[in-house]
Amino acid sequence: MKMRISLIAKFTFSTSLILLVFMLLLDNINNKNFRKVMIGYAVSNAEEVANIINQSAYDAMMRNDKNSLYHIIGKIAESEDIAHIRLIDQKGQVVFSNLNAEIGSVIGKHADECIMCHNSESPDVPKLNSSRIITTKSGKEVLGFTKAIHNQPACIAASCHFHGKHDTVLGLLDISISLEMLRKKSREYRLDFFVLTCLLLLMIGTLVIVQTYFLVDIPVQRLVRQSTLVAAGDLESRVPVSSRDELGELSEAFNLMTNNLGNARKELEEWGASLELKVEERTREVKIIENQLFRSEKLASLGQLVAGIAHEINNPLTGILLFASIVSSDKRLDPALIADIDRIISETSRCADIVKRLLEFSRESVAHKESFSLNKKMEEVIALMYQHPNFQNINFIKVCAPYLPDVIADPAQIQQVLVNLFINASQAMPEGGDLKLSTRMSPDGGYVCIEIKDTGHGIPEENLNRIFDPFFTTKTDGTGLGLSISYGIVENNGGKLEVKSRVDEGTAFTLMLPVDDGTMPLTPRLPDNSNGK
Numbered sequence: 001m002k003m004r005i006s007l008i009a010k011f012t013f014s015t016s017l018i019l020l021v022f023m024l025l026l027d028n029i030n031n032k033n034f035r036k037v038m039i040g041y042a043v044s045n046a047e048e049v050a051n052i053i054n055q056s057a058y059d060a061m062m063r064n065d066k067n068s069l070y071h072i073i074g075k076i077a078e079s080e081d082i083a084h085i086r087l088i089d090q091k092g093q094v095v096f097s098n099l100n101a102e103i104g105s106v107i108g109k110h111a112d113e114c115i116m117c118h119n120s121e122s123p124d125v126p127k128l129n130s131s132r133i134i135t136t137k138s139g140k141e142v143l144g145f146t147k148a149i150h151n152q153p154a155c156i157a158a159s160c161h162f163h164g165k166h167d168t169v170l171g172l173l174d175i176s177i178s179l180e181m182l183r184k185k186s187r188e189y190r191l192d193f194f195v196l197t198c199l200l201l202l203m204i205g206t207l208v209i210v211q212t213y214f215l216v217d218i219p220v221q222r223l224v225r226q227s228t229l230v231a232a233g234d235l236e237s238r239v240p241v242s243s244r245d246e247l248g249e250l251s252e253a254f255n256l257m258t259n260n261l262g263n264a265r266k267e268l269e270e271w272g273a274s275l276e277l278k279v280e281e282r283t284r285e286v287k288i289i290e291n292q293l294f295r296s297e298k299l300a301s302l303g304q305l306v307a308g309i310a311h312e313i314n315n316p317l318t319g320i321l322l323f324a325s326i327v328s329s330d331k332r333l334d335p336a337l338i339a340d341i342d343r344i345i346s347e348t349s350r351c352a353d354i355v356k357r358l359l360e361f362s363r364e365s366v367a368h369k370e371s372f373s374l375n376k377k378m379e380e381v382i383a384l385m386y387q388h389p390n391f392q393n394i395n396f397i398k399v400c401a402p403y404l405p406d407v408i409a410d411p412a413q414i415q416q417v418l419v420n421l422f423i424n425a426s427q428a429m430p431e432g433g434d435l436k437l438s439t440r441m442s443p444d445g446g447y448v449c450i451e452i453k454d455t456g457h458g459i460p461e462e463n464l465n466r467i468f469d470p471f472f473t474t475k476t477d478g479t480g481l482g483l484s485i486s487y488g489i490v491e492n493n494g495g496k497l498e499v500k501s502r503v504d505e506g507t508a509f510t511l512m513l514p515v516d517d518g519t520m521p522l523t524p525r526l527p528d529n530s531n532g533k
């Protein structure tokens with residue numbers, strides 16, 4: 001794993017490095033300049049000493065009083081900074097030196113103190129006044145300063161006539177000044193500079209750390225945290241924008257990106273959810289259509305079979321009924337048999353009724369379609385049912401939509417369906433209850449719907465798919481043909497019949513009939529919405 005180096009550490013390190021290099025360079029330049037200035041100072045010091053010697057020794061020289069001269073020079077040479085002073089005559093012989101061992105020695109023309117003037121055949125005598133830096137055997141630095149002692153008019157005119165008037169330079173005054181003090185000062189100066197540099201580095205480093213921490217590290221850390229949150233799927237939180245600089249702009253851009261990501265995800269989720277709903281809806285529709293198709297096919301094939309059987313049974317049944325009725329009204333009939341004959345008549349009538357309904361079910365009855373108001377038809381059926389003993393304890397609730405167009409169907413057949421649904425509802429509520437009847441348009445506007453909703457015992461889930469099958473009944477005296485016939489009628493009229501039910505809560509049948517397009521109402525067409533009872 002790669003080692004993590006913080007931004008602050010990198011920034012501080014690089015800044016400190018640059019500063020250090022810069023300081024070292026500055027130290028070098030400073031040191032050179034300092035040395036130059038100090039050497040200049042030492043040269044002027046040496047020149048000063050030479051002048052002092054010149055002036056103090058003038059009288060002694062005029063008097064050719066060498067003892068006094070040497071004494072004066074010796075005294076001056078006792079100064080701490082002066083390494084040694086010597087006098088050299090025209091022949092290069094050391095005539096005086098504060099180092100006794102040197103006295104009498106001869107210095108060649110190529111010695112350091114002479115080469116400055118004697119490096120050419122004709123030395124430039126007037127310029128003879130120069131300095132040099134010498135490193136002694138013990139490693140100490142010394143500034144050598146040589147000053148020419150020029151012949152003076154007073155010298156020529158002196159009683160001793162010691163120097164001829166053509167002698168321009170009488171000798172050399174060679175002063176060596178120790179540069180140890182200078183080196184010491186330089187060392188001190190460099191140490192001070194080093195300490196100052198360290199302090200400066202410390203200060204600048206601290207400043208850089210603090211500044212970087214507040215200006216860079218904190219905003220960057222916030223961005224890193226935010227990126228982690230976004231990566232984990234949190235698209236709600238935002239980075240606080242606290243500055244107007246590049247990092248502030250970056251934070252703003254990041255927030256914008258997070259926002260856009262959030263919107264995109266929301267859109268995707270909504271799209272996914274709506275897709276799921278659409279798929280569910282389509283699946284439901286397909287299932288309903290499949291069921292309808294299955295039921296239609298079943299009804300069609302069953303219809304043919306039933307038609308054959310019903311037709312064959314109908315004639316014998318009519319015969320039985322006829323002869324039973326004749327026997328029943330015959331005076332010769334033993335009164336003890338009257339009840340049995342009546343029983344034969346009632347059961348045969350029941351069979352005849354079943355056969356009649358079977359024939360109704362199987363017959364391809366042609367629907368005589370016409371335009372009529374479903375609201376009105378509902379009112380008519382309520383009025384019809386109102387008299388029926390089954391509805392004595394039932395409370396009718398009507399909720400009729402205004403502006404309903406007429407439907408196009410066979411009104412007599414639709415009435416038969418409604419009566420059947422009403423009767424079934426009443427049978428589901430033997431103790432009484434509410435029968436809510438509401439009309440409305442279908443969402444697609446192609447049908448007018450009527451919902452017949454009771455508060456009866458409901459239909460168990462497992463029976464819901466079977467109630468439209470012929471002969472399916474849960475009643476002891478039921479035929480199981482009512483709903484299958486109704487279903488066939490509704491289909492034949494281009495409509496739909498749907499059911500929803502919950503056990504112990506109730507059942508709702510929805511009858512949907514196609515709209516007669518030319519009858520879209522402009523004003524409300526409401527029947528009386530009050531309770532039918």
Ligand code: ADP
Nearest residue numbers: 424425428467473474475478479480481482483
């Ligand atoms: P039948 O009424 O002769 O039984 P139907 O075809 O009319 O025949 O009804 C079939 C079955 O559907 C009924 O036996 C009953 O179980 C169920 N059913 C129909 N309508 C309702 C309803 N409103 N409430 C509860 N069950 C019903």
